[in-house]
Amino acid sequence: MNRIAQLTFIAALSFSSQQAFALSVSEIAQKISTKQSEYDNYNSDLDAQIALANNLEKDLAELRQNVTLADADRQSALIEMNMQYEKVIDDPELDITPARSAYAKAVRTHKAIKDAITDKYNEWQTKLQDVEQMQVSKHSLLNTIEGLKEQYNSARVDRLYKEFNRKESVVVSHKITCDKDETLSKCTVRGKALAKQKASKRFLDSVFDGLSEAVEAEKRRQTSDASVQVLRSEVADSNFSGQGNYNVKMNLELQGNLKRTVGCELLGLDRRYCINFKGQEVTQVAAIAPTLVTDESVMYELTVRSNVFDDEVFINGVSYGSTKLQVMLPSGEHDIEVVKRGFDSSRQTISLTEPKTIKVDLNRAQYTFSKGERIQDILAGDIPGPDLVVVPAGSFRMGDITGLGLENERPVKTKEFKQSFGISETEISVQAFETFVNATSYVTDAEKEKGCAFYEDGKAVWQDDRNWRSPGFVQTDQSPVVCVSLNDAQAYVDWISKASSQAYKLPSESRWEYAARAGKETDYWWGEGVNTDNANCGWCGSQWSNVSTAPVGSFERNDFGLFDTVGNVWEWTTSEQNVNSAVVRGGAWNFAPRLARASTRMELDSTFRSNYIGFRVVREQ
Template sequence: MNRIAQFTLIIALAFSQNILAADLSVADVENKISVKQSEYDNYNSSLEAQIANAASLERELGELRQNATLADADRQSALIEMNLKYEQVIDDPELDISPVIAAYARAVRTHKAVKDAITDKYNQWQGELQDVEQMQISKHSLLNTIEGLKEQLNSARIDRLYQEFNRQEAIVVSHNIACDKDETLAKCITRGKSLAKQKASKRFLDSVYEGLSESVEAEKRRQLSDASVQVLRSEVADSNFSGQGNFNVKMNLELQGNLKRSEGCELLGLDRRYCVNFKANENSQVTTSVKVSPMATDESVMYELTVRSNVFDDEVFIDGVSYGSTKLQVMLPSGEHDLEVVKRGFEPSRQKVILSESKTLKVELDRSQYTFSKGERIQDILAGDIPGPDLIVIPAGSFRMGDITGVGLDNERPVQTQDLKHSFGISETEISVKAFEIFVNATSYVTEAEKLKGCAAYEDGKAVWKDDRNWRAPGFAQNENNPVVCVSMHDAKAYVDWISQASNQAYKLPSEARWEYAARAGKETDYWWGDGISTDNANCGWCGSQWSNVSTAPVASFERNDFGLFDTVGNVWEWTTSKQAESNSVVRGGAWNFAPSLARVSTRMELDSSFRSNYIGFRVVREQ
């Protein structure tokens, strides 16, 4: 048995012994945690050199992978350039295309060399990781021991609180009251004794809270607790009436705190699992119970009702009165109320609400028709009442997909008829910086550009990495309405996964077929408006707009196509999924710094799904 395995066994045995230990005091458990934490810190430091070495290899591997991705992008660009030159040879057989062929060959060799280097570096890294993994196992076992002790600590804290709170104490209290003129002496005596007991109970309860070892924690939640005081014994030591009609009473009382174990968990803010298995007798017989309660509320009790729904721009009626749209917060009298939430195109929701406390209702409205209508605009409301992307409904239908006009590249052929049997919603614009920022703020997501080697930019005909570039700083001025860029396909899918969960709807990236069908909008020309790019119809390189070869344009800066979509030509390449591509990732539509011929509706470029650049973004699709 090697050193690491021996250490793992020792840790496992220590863990089992700690878990089996019982009835330890808080101080005992805290001491054990301190000892184990010290062991953990010392052992953890011994890992640093080996982990640092593995991390160094991983960084080197990451750089090689980035280089491979970049080399693949260069290879793709060289391939496109070579294919374009081949097309020109048809019209000009004398054209010398050997430079582009040589450039493509160099790009292929470079890509292969980087791939071979990746294999060697990967094997080194994996060997180092195996050693680190074995040590990590031992480290995790020790950490598990510490966490097990923390579980014991919480149980010990509850035991201590229960014992400290449910203590008994003898109290002597004196109280003086003025008898009412219409009150009999007997009633005045009874009232005086009752008030004396309440005074003693309040004083005792205050002293119990002050004497707790965790008094600060308990005091934070005191108002939410149902803890009470039990009067075990009471007797009048002395009483008399003064000449002014005042009654004086002195009482001896035996009091005990009354805290159930489950309420102890609430007082310390701990999970109820530390309290559910307590077997002590919490229902002992007592003489009298006086519960110290807050000031009585007014008979006319008002509660706050909060209403939310899954749609936007609805209307809420309560007892027949319109209170506006959700999210709604309104104060209502206690009792029964009729609630109705309505919106055109949805089935109304009606229910009776009984208010005996403040409450929040989430109303789910169902669509009155379950198929999309062509051109219909839809928008889902995300968790937190955040509006989702504006979507346009694209009708079901068939179309010819690919290089219909015969001026495209080989990867756009052959032309095939695609049959889309179901309508779908697609975002009318590319996902904006603002929409992506909402996602990042909600999830704390970090993009690949931020974690790795930045974002690529196109310079001198080549994609080059810029370490300091990401979706927040792509290398040109942008605002919240510009399309988000410097996002990989992995980043785009993370956004899709989040919005699906936040809306409870099925979102995804568009397939190539859906994207081209929506972008064509029923046309068979190279662009939705015709076969020529003309000027100022879209933001692409040398396309005549103020943003051409400068930066992305704010979304919706140009005309919609016939389906109502913006920017299906130029601005940014858009991620799509493809079964034809080896990496399943293809960008479509051209970009602000790419030639018009590459912004045709059928142009496609296969890229690695981890590639990201300041000319690639995405839009989303939603199923019915």
Template sequence: MKRIAHLALAIALIHSTGSIAAENKSVEEIQQQIQTNQSEYDSYHRTLESEIALAAQLERELSALRARNKELEHTRQVRLNEMNVQYERTIEDPSLDINQAREAYLSAMRAHKENKDAITAKYNEWQSKLQDVEQLRLSKHSLLNKIESLKEQLNNARVDRLFNEFNRQDQLTVNHEITCDRNETIGKCTERGKFLAKQKASKRFLDQLYDGLTEAAAAKQHRPYSEAYVMIQRSDVTRDGFSGAGNYAVQMNVELKGNLKRTEACQLLGLDKRYCVAERTLPEVAKVITVPVQSDGSAPVDESVMYELTVRSNVYDDEVFIDGVSYGSTKLQIMLPAGPHELEVVKRGYETFRQTLQLKESTTLKVDMKRAQFAFNKGEKVQDILYGDVPGPQLVVVPAGSFRMGDINGTGLENERPVQTQTLNNSFGIGEFEITVADFRRFVEETSYVTEAEKDRGCAFYEQGEPVWQDQLNWRTPGYAVTDSHPVTCISQRDALAYVNWLSEASGNKYRLPTEIEWEYAARANTETDFWWGESVGTGNANCGWCGSQWSNISPAPVASFDRNSFGLFDTVGNVWEWTVSSSSQDGAVVRGGAWNFAPRLARVSTRMELDPNFRANYIGLRVVRER
């Protein structure tokens, strides 16, 4: 146990964006950290598999000792009866020697006692090994979270490196010669020659910038789509003149500076734009001539040009999102800068309309919204009334159907494989929101229920990379400020089962925790991407570590603080892990969905974390299912 604890204490997680920025480590240093921690993670995985096997072996040995105990108890009873018979015979014959019967009974007694002691020792050894397994499992997931956090730090460092490498200043000497047109004055020919020399210097410098990048191969691959350009800071003619044939030649020293926006750095590296949210503004240079140049030699789009976009649809009460920002319902008219924009039109019960617009002129877009392929029950939402006319959790009806479950895209963990097709033959109701503090309080007030955290040991929170127990923490005081609309946390799976059993009794309908299959089906909402909105977590789409929300790495957000998926569920990504019931876990206790202090990769729809049903933490809550 001491060895396991020592290993666990070696894990150090980074849980705030501030600490990431403060470290200011190089890309190479972070890559080395990731490699070191990945090796440790692999070792943890092998050790965990070995410890699980040892626990299973101890359980088999305990079962064998218990079976042996029945045999020894029978033998002891037989020897006792034989000895008693001999004692009875000594009443008639005091000279009878009963030592052999007495020794046989004593031998049986000793064997029975030794086996009972062995059972006690084996049981304690088995329980200790189970604790080692649980500690290893928690430490393994903590280390995984650290690795994913380092990857977040690595991508930020890569962006910083490319940004700094590109936005540098240098001086070039160029020579250029042109033939003057017959109708061109000497002054005009001279001016044109100098301009073309500057343009030549700009293109050459841009090529040098791309060639000089540490990640030049990746940047060049995305170069055709980049709006990076260079700025001419200063230019001096060192030599120029005309030849007898009417040609003008000029030699110039040109001082240039790269101009790359931080958002463009993400594009060049093929990274999600959330790593480039913090834009850095280059210092303004007064009275300089600038020649913006793209890879194809053309000038970038002038973002000061605004066009009018009009959006219409065939439905009412829809919602239009442009570049992730809501602009209300159609009919919509809005001024936007020239260039690309991501447009989405959303309405409950309809398939989401998505289109990328390249805005080059004032445009009218007519959107034909189509009914979703499934039909909800009447009213689409279900909410039972509990005892005392108290409303129960609000549910969304999810249709029957089939889906592929697990690590579809090959980016997941070993416990997400193999990918399997699952079929749900019946529709079911599932919580629109995670169960809130207010929901759980009604249960406690009605039943006087005391959670396991309040009975003993409190609740776990993350500190220095591992769950740390604190007696004062429970669902009322989880270690951060909560309101009635925050998800309830610090409850074990057993607490969660007590809650759903009460809901069943109070409503007259069958409530339970979702199975893993039901949870993933509802969270995917007919998608096969890592997140219901796409392959990347993006920025501000959910509350997880380094996901760009105001709550990231601080606390859970109030439920429904982000968009719902197309099945109508909120917060299936991040916020708090949610208890499910699993047939593939030894204890049947698995949490899904990620949390506010776990890395984005651990908030993917197929990520799963097996825990002890008695474990509770201030980042684990629940969502309920109601059968038809």
């Protein structure tokens, strides 16, 4: 097995949510420690390989300079030899062996350098492929570590749940003084109740003291709902003394009463480790306002047409869908408004006294950006472009602000944007990408050769028949397009720029993070913890987690109005640190929550594609 293959296989760990057997907390902790050591060593190996690739590139450049000089020497030797041959015509005795030898040597030298260039180039390309594979394997290994951490926290909750909810038989004795106005019966009941309370308190204290993470749980004990359940109780002995004291001895069977959600609270963990998630389909029924009419007994057909498609018709303030529209309305006056993003709306009042057809011509609108505005360019052929939101000008701190990130997120830098810009509110969908493909007959890198990578057993595995149309899971038109390389994403950007006559591009890293943070300095735009069902990432608690992408816009917008800046798919951005490197941001449906933070960055080769990478676009003023 070669060196790269060996390095790749260090990431081999299944991330299936159904494990064949459960590991203990200590066993998982040991695995994390082992994998972390491998990751640290892996980084060193990767840096060494990158350095070797850079040295090979320098050697290649030097050889190319040398071959130029060698070619000049060869040409000079050829000229000298030809001159000597001409002299032989006049002087047959002339010895031209030195000239011929010099030319032959120059030819050999030139050829040797050219052969060395070929060998060095092949060696350089092989090393670049090694580096690319190592970069992918590095991030797979990192996800392995993060996946183990998810298992570790779940195992901590499992352990706490088992330790806390144990049963125990307890014997307790208690003595109380009966009040002078209290009947013996009431004193007996009170004595028994206090005995149960005493036993429960002692048992609860012993449960907390006996926890593996007793110190951590004790910090939050006072605010938790942890309790004790009395399963069985019986009086073993009881009596009254002459001084009015009641003595009772009781046998009890007690059990800790801890819900899993409370377990997360005691350990200071995100609630997602303590909830079983089931996807629920929510259906919203829009209420239709009553139509304003003058005579409800007479109905006429109204037909509305426009010069564009995918518009929206409002009649008396109620949406009736897009044109061509035919609807029955009561006679009388009606307000008709036709709207479409990217066009000036048309509004008129009609008096309906007979069947009527109205034709509406919408004119393109000239947009100027304003904060929070939602815009959409209309492309050539009246094709709708991506829905965009305007991100305001401003500054922010970029990078590992919270100190929980990776080395490549540091140092933290302040970035400033003097102008607002538009950015697609969602990742580019399958439907939008298909529109581009149909308009241009574009063929993606995955369809040309090698297919698309998917994540299996802790590493990226290539499969020839996987591409943006068939990524390995069921898609809808509104799923984010995946299995696209940076080159594919750039091709889409070039097309939409030309089709809209506007300046589109892929977001830079700083623009992406600025838009994703939406003014926040926490790891996620809603706060520090990923919590539950806020995003589609591995172990994030949604119905799609570790299964597939979610339809774009399935979760809440951030404060700038963007969907899915956390999870769903990694998004291609252009690197500002290295012009020859591409970076994906935002995490994905099968990557751990820690890798979906606002500052997480993953460097990849621009030709890499997988079923967990997509993109969104930026539009200039």
